[in-house]
Amino acid sequence: SSKKTPFTLSTSKGTFQSTYLIIASGGLAIPKIGATGFGYEVAKSFGHSIIPPRPALVPLQFEHWERDGFNTLAGIALPVEVSTQIGKKKTITFHEDLLFRHKGLSGPAILQISSYWIPGNTITLNLVPDTDLATKLCEEKSGKKMQLDTALEKLAPNLPKRFVQHWMSQAPFADFAKRPWADVPNKILETLGKSLNAWELLPSGTDGHRVAEATRGGVKTKELNPRTMESNLAENLYFIGDVVDVVGWLGGYNFGWAWASAICAANAITHK
Ligand SMILES: Cc1cc2nc3c(=O)[nH]c(=O)nc-3n(C[C@H](O)[C@H](O)[C@H](O)COP(=O)(O)OP(=O)(O)OC[C@H]3O[C@@H](n4cnc5c(N)ncnc54)[C@H](O)[C@@H]3O)c2cc1C
Structure with missing residues (x-):
């Protein structure tokens, strides 16, 4: 030319x-x-x-999603805090809505974090932001006769009932879900609180360029x-x-x- x-x-x-x-x-x-x-x-x-x-701004998938029964929660949406590590000492955090799907997770929280997620790294979801659940579950149990699953619904009203029932059906919580809150050992209450305040998940991949934004x-x-x-x-x-x-x-x-x-x-x- x-x-x-x-x-x-x-x-x-x-x-x-x-x-x-x-x-x-x-x-x-x-x-x-x-x-x-x-x-x-x-x-x-x-x-x-x-x-x-x-792919960026894309839903994430997880191995064992179906095996662990999370596919049954499809359609549930809730506000969460999501974070992932992006450097040796650096993490990025978003406060957005999370959406459960048959194949994994989506919603603005996941789309945002997907643009930073490094394959092989985990993401951490705080499903009850602004509440230290472990502390509340331990400190407020004294004399409480209500079942543990009911107590959880009261302390974390943002969690849909269907979600609470599924979460409480997992080990080691299943054995305690229907017991009076006051009778549940603090060790279990702490594990329960922490599991919801910092649910660590290892994505197996994304939905790919096919649906990425x-x-x-x-x-x-x-x-x-x-x-x-x-x-x-x-x-x-x-x-x-x-x-x-x-x-x-x-x-x-x-x-x-x-x-x-x-x-x-x-x-x-x-x-x-
Ligand atoms: C479903 C979806 C929803 C989105 N929603 C939002 C939103 O709400 N807000 C937001 O900010 N962004 C959104 N985005 C992102 C936004 O659309 C893109 O960032 C933006 O369009 C990029 O503009 P661009 O001009 O660089 O490329 P594009 O808009 O992708 O345009 C590139 C064009 O080049 C054409 N092309 C590619 N290869 C060839 C070829 N070989 N020969 C001829 N033509 C070719 C493509 O067909 C396309 O028409 C969304 C994207 C998707 C997919």
């Missing part, structure tokens, strides 16, 4: 030549509606590094001019939106990023 129109695009509608090229081909989320790795291939052909693309990874940001989105490796070549290694939180931030990066590139080209 000539110096003035260095880019040649061969398409099903013909061949086009241009001075500038903006790659806005998105990430891999939902191939069924057109997502492809085209942008990564273009980037690589100009020498760019690609941070391996992975965004893509982690993509064109390495360090190889782009952050003011213009122009490639540092090829003049007049720009990358914007989800093809870049940027992923936003729920709440419109991915559209925000796509539009903001587009404006940066458009302004830069206008003023060239």
Whole structure:
């Protein structure tokens, strides 16, 4: 191609030549509606590094979900605190709603944490945020004749009855669920409280790009001019939106990023 129109695009509608090229081909989320790795291939052909693309804002799956009967809780939603480790001493936490599904967990809490989850790491769910259940269960039991499962429903009113019944059917709580609260040993009450305040789960994977709302990874940001989105490796070549290694939180931030990066590139080209 000539110096003035260095880019040649061969398409099903013909061949086009241009001075500038903006790659806005998105990430891999939902191939069924057109997502492809085209942008990564273009980037690589100009020498760019690609941070391996992975699904983001996506439901999580767990081994033994069905074996442990959690699939029977499908449809239950509750506000939780969810966290995961993202560095040696760093964790990230979200306060959002959790949704039980037949295949695992979803809802805003899980979609948010999925964008940070590192395969092999656990996530921790506090199902009764703002209440130290172990302390309450031990300190308030004196003289209480109500059954332990009823006590739990009272202390944690955000937990649906169906959820409490399932939780209390697990070992070691099942043997104590119908006993008077006051008669339950503190050791069991502490274990019960902690299990709900810090439920540690090891995801086996995600639902994948098939249903993800965004893509982690993509064109390495360090190889782009952050003011213009122009490639540092090829003049007049720009990358914007989800093809870049940027992923936003729920709440419109991915559209925000796509539009903001587009404006940066458009302004830069206008003023060239
Ligand atoms: C179900 C769903 C819900 C979402 N909800 C929200 C939301 O509420 N708020 C929010 O901020 N973000 C949301 N997002 C994310 C948001 O849609 C994306 O971050 C944003 O659209 C990215 O813009 P983009 O221009 O980079 O890529 P895209 O919008 O993905 O556009 C890329 C386009 O390039 C086309 N393309 C790819 N390869 C080729 C090829 N080889 N040839 C021709 N065309 C090609 C694709 O078909 C697509 O049309 C959602 C995403 C999904 C999937």
